[in-house]
Amino acid sequence: MTDQLQTYVAIGQQFASHERVHHGIKEFSRGQVHVNTAESFNAIPERAKQGVFHFVSRRHLPRYISEVAFPWNNRDPLEKKRNGLSKIVIVMKAKPVLEQLEVLLNQAVGTQLRRTIYGGVASPQPLFGG
16 A cells, blocks of 8 residues: 555556555545555654654664664554544554563574674674584
8 A cells, every 4th residue: 555656556566456545635545545554654763863863874774673663563452432432443552561571582582792892782693504
């Protein structure tokens, strides 16, 4: 699902299905077709760049994205009534901190962190065939 940007038409042909919403004519959703989730996630690294990172290097871009993707991926859906109305909406709520820490530590098994000669942190890659 994308917006009306023409570039997405060719990319969309590589997928089984491609739906577009037309923001130019004030169409932001059509049934289940929307780009709200992607736009919501993309706003997080933009805010982090301005408020936390201040600079994002191409070399470390995967690390910056991982930094914001981890909390995004560690949320649970929560049903809520909207403003006292009978309509129920789904909102995403962060998992408890200890649960997130457990996920993080499970992903870190076998990972080494070492100091570089310049005071940074490096994660050496495992050697194979050794």
